[in-house]
Amino acid sequence: MARDLAIDLGTANTLVYKQGEGIIMNEPTVIAKNRRTNEVLATGHEAWDMIGRTPSFIVAVRPLRGGAITDFETTEQMIRLLLKRAGVSRFARPKVLICVPSAPKVLICVPSAITEVERRAVTEATRRAGAADAQLLEQPMAAAIGADLPIEEPVGNMVVDIGGGTTETAVISLGGIVTLRAERVGGFSMDEAIQGWVRKEHGLAIGERTAEEIKIQIGSAQPSSADRDAEVKGRDLVTGLPKTVVLTASEIREALDEVVTRMIDSVKECLAVTPPELAQDLLTRGIYLVGGGALLRGLPERLQMETKVPVLMSSQPLEAVVLGAGHCIENYQALRGMFMDARR
Numbered sequence: 001m002a003r004d005l006a007i008d009l010g011t012a013n014t015l016v017y018k019q020g021e022g023i024i025m026n027e028p029t030v031i032a033k034n035r036r037t038n039e040v041l042a043t044g045h046e047a048w049d050m051i052g053r054t055p056s057f058i059v060a061v062r063p064l065r066g067g068a069i070t071d072f073e074t075t076e077q078m079i080r081l082l083l084k085r086a087g088v089s090r091f092a093r094p095k096v097l098i099c100v101p102s103a104p105k106v107l108i109c110v111p112s113a114i115t116e117v118e119r120r121a122v123t124e125a126t127r128r129a130g131a132a133d134a135q136l137l138e139q140p141m142a143a144a145i146g147a148d149l150p151i152e153e154p155v156g157n158m159v160v161d162i163g164g165g166t167t168e169t170a171v172i173s174l175g176g177i178v179t180l181r182a183e184r185v186g187g188f189s190m191d192e193a194i195q196g197w198v199r200k201e202h203g204l205a206i207g208e209r210t211a212e213e214i215k216i217q218i219g220s221a222q223p224s225s226a227d228r229d230a231e232v233k234g235r236d237l238v239t240g241l242p243k244t245v246v247l248t249a250s251e252i253r254e255a256l257d258e259v260v261t262r263m264i265d266s267v268k269e270c271l272a273v274t275p276p277e278l279a280q281d282l283l284t285r286g287i288y289l290v291g292g293g294a295l296l297r298g299l300p301e302r303l304q305m306e307t308k309v310p311v312l313m314s315s316q317p318l319e320a321v322v323l324g325a326g327h328c329i330e331n332y333q334a335l336r337g338m339f340m341d342a343r344r
Contacts, residue, residue, distance in 0.1 A: 004105045004332065005086055005131075006325035007079075008142070009122070011064045011111075012164025012187055012292060014044075014078075015319065016086055017326035019104075023319060024086065029164075031078050032060040043081050052207045065165055065188075068111075069118045076125035088130045103132035105332065107339070109325050111166050112138040113182040119340070136340040137328065139163070139321050140170035141177060143290040145335075146324030147314045151175055156278030156285065160267055160303075161321065162293030164188050167263045169270040171278055175338060179274050183266040187293040189259045190215050197255035199237065202245045206234040218249045221260050221298040222305075260299065264306050271307060286310035290320040 003019040009029070016025035027044030034041055035057050042050065042060075050060040063074040088104060106126050110119070119136060126134035140159050141151075149157040151172045161168045164187045171179045191211040198204050198211075206214075210232065218230045227249035236243040267287070271279065287309055289300055294317050304311040314320045328335045 004107070004329045005083070005088070006107045006109070006322060006329045007082060008109045008139070008322035008325060009064065009079075010109075010139075010163050010321070011062065011166070013318070014082065015322035016082060017322045017329065018086060019326075019329050022326070023322060025082070026319075029064055029078070030060055030062055031074055031081075032058060033074070034058055040077055040081065043078060051209060068114065068165075068184075069121060072121050072125075075121070076128070079122075079125050080129040083126075083129045083131065103130065105133045105135070105329075106131040107135050107137055107325050107329055109137050109139045109142045109321050111163070111182065112140060112168050112170070112177075112180055113166060113184070135336070137325055137338065138168075138170075138177065138340065140168045140180065141172065141338060142321045142324035142328070143314070144170070144172050144288070144324065145327050145338075146316070146320035146322070147288050147290060149288065156274070156281035158270075158274075158282050158285075158287045158309075160287055160289050160291075160294070162186055162263060162289065162291040162299075164292065167266050167293070169267050171270065171274050171282075173278055178278060179270050181266050181270040183262055185259055185262045185266075186291075187212075187215075189262075190219065190256050190293070190296070193255050193259050194219075194252060197251065198232065198234070198245075198247070201251070202247075203237045204232070204234040204243055204245055205237055206232060210234065214247065214252060215256075215296070218247065219252050219256060219296055220249060221253070221256070221296055221302040223250070223253070224298055226297065256296075260296070260302070263293075263299075264303055267303065267307060271309070282309050286312045288312050288314055290314045290317045292318055 006017040008015040014029045018024045028048040030047040032042040032047040032050045047060050063071045123134040143161045144151050144159045152175050157172045167183045169181045170177050194211040233244050300311045
């Protein structure tokens with residue numbers, strides 16, 4: 001019998017959960033293509049290693065940016081490859097109207113800011129790739145399920161999902177989203193801010209991957225005893241020659257401040273429109289952080305300081321969304337009312 005799949009189609013990383021097996025894939029959302037032949041050369045980690053290192057006719061791209069699909073054709077190719085690696089072939093889907101075991105159902109987690117056109121594009125691409133049925137689930141809802149929050153109870157559950165392209169804040173009660181705020185700012189915005197700062201202050205050009213490494217090593221949202229310096233190599237904008245500079249944690253914190261402030265303001269906006277009865281629940285239950293961007297040092301503490309609400313980090317921030325979607329796959333009939341199409 002074919003096993004159903006759950007896919008967290010994130011801007012930065014794509015995770016796949018297989019029914020009865022758990023997470024079977026966790027790779028960067030990157031695909032490398034030959035521009036001349038339109039042939040897919042690599043995906044995931046292999047394509048990620050190619051970023052900034054390819055000749056002109058080979059391009060390594062991220063098909064999702066800012067929580068939106070920027071390249072429909074590439075996204076479809078990537079979904080097809082994901083299903084193929086998970087053991088699903090488009091030829092396995094029979095040409096009959098009856099769902100048979102050889103064609104699995106697929107649940108895809110998408111940003112809540114996705115447009116109607118993008119919804120149809122993702123579902124159609126998944127069906128063409130071989131799925132018997134394709135359903136969508138908002139990432140904040142999946143994250144709340146993955147964080148094991150009591151979303152079916154009449155209490156306020158607040159989740160902040162800071163991904164690569166978006167920061168999504170949702171208050172969930174009785175199995176539905178009560179208030180939602182989505183800001184197109186995330187981990188990649190931090191990388192771009194670091195690149196811009198280093199270019200402006202030090203006259204040094206650095207790549208996307210180097211900026212991410214700086215963020216992980218010395219990036220923070222507020223001062224701490226763990227602050228340290230980092231040596232960074234890049235290209236001098238004046239001479240064009242390789243150059244090394246030393247960056248301090250305070251510099252990077254200043255570079256990231258605007259991005260972090262936008263994230264926190266988004267959470268405040270969501271709190272401001274939350275019904276009073278649910279808002280008071282949050283004072284005791286707290287705000288749950290998920291997503292790779294939430295791992296920035298000092299971010300939970302700063303968010304708690306500015307909102308005056310307890311902030312808790314999910315035990316598995318990177319996997320919370322796909323684990324929540326996996327729980328829906330394991331209990332498909334009972335939880336299908338939470339899918340986007342079912343609630344519309």
